Amino acid sequence: MLNYLKQNLFFAAFVLITSCNFMQEPHYTLTNNRAKVLVMLSPDCPLCKNYTKDISELISAFDDEVAFYGVVSGTYYSILEVDSFLQSYNLPLDIIYDPDFSLSHQLGATITPEVFFIDENNNILYSGLFDNWLGELGRRRQLVTEYYLRDALKAYQTGEPIKIHKTKAIGCFIE
Numbered sequence: 001m002l003n004y005l006k007q008n009l010f011f012a013a014f015v016l017i018t019s020c021n022f023m024q025e026p027h028y029t030l031t032n033n034r035a036k037v038l039v040m041l042s043p044d045c046p047l048c049k050n051y052t053k054d055i056s057e058l059i060s061a062f063d064d065e066v067a068f069y070g071v072v073s074g075t076y077y078s079i080l081e082v083d084s085f086l087q088s089y090n091l092p093l094d095i096i097y098d099p100d101f102s103l104s105h106q107l108g109a110t111i112t113p114e115v116f117f118i119d120e121n122n123n124i125l126y127s128g129l130f131d132n133w134l135g136e137l138g139r140r141r142q143l144v145t146e147y148y149l150r151d152a153l154k155a156y157q158t159g160e161p162i163k164i165h166k167t168k169a170i171g172c173f174i175e
Contacts, residue, residue: 033120034067035156037149039093040104041070042112043077043085045172047134051113052089054130059092062153066117073098073109073174104174114169117152126152128167 039055041048059068070093072082082095098104107116107127117126132146148164155162 032067035065035117035119036067036069037062037153038096038103038107038116038118039068039070040109040112040114040116040174041072041082041085041095042172042174043072043081045112047171048085048113049089051130052091055093056089056091058150058153061150062157065157066153068093070095071098071103071109072096073101073104075099076175101174109169110174111169111171112174113171115149117149117156119156124165125156125162126165128169134170 037058039051055068055070062068070082070086070091072095079097082097085091086093086095096103104110107124109116113130114128115126115130116124119125126149128148130147130149131144132148133140133144146164148167151164152162154160
């Protein structure tokens, strides 16, 4: 009876340790020592298409200090489809393919185009919307008044505190 209890206790501890998220290794992108912006992308998402110019401008302005990556989660889009999207919008972005959603889950990403600005120590400094162009899904402002990601990048660049750390992403669901 004692051996049976020991075996069951060992098995329960093994299952607990191997199934908990806190034991999961960080995605390789999160292990480098450089600040980075991760943009969750879906080539079919109209908002991803609308923000390609903004992404290109941010890359031009901050690429010396911050690495920019697009993240395509799941297996719905082929490499050819993603490359076609990048070429169509002249988007100079390195793509991270996340077929098992491990990076999306580690970040808590659920929406495209959701952005994550992560410092060199892998702390998320800002996540959410690019700006306040979208008040809600289907409603766009005439004039953008808040540039959340750009402001966070500028604050980081100048050593100022980042004022807004999180906004609620609006867009297409990551599938």
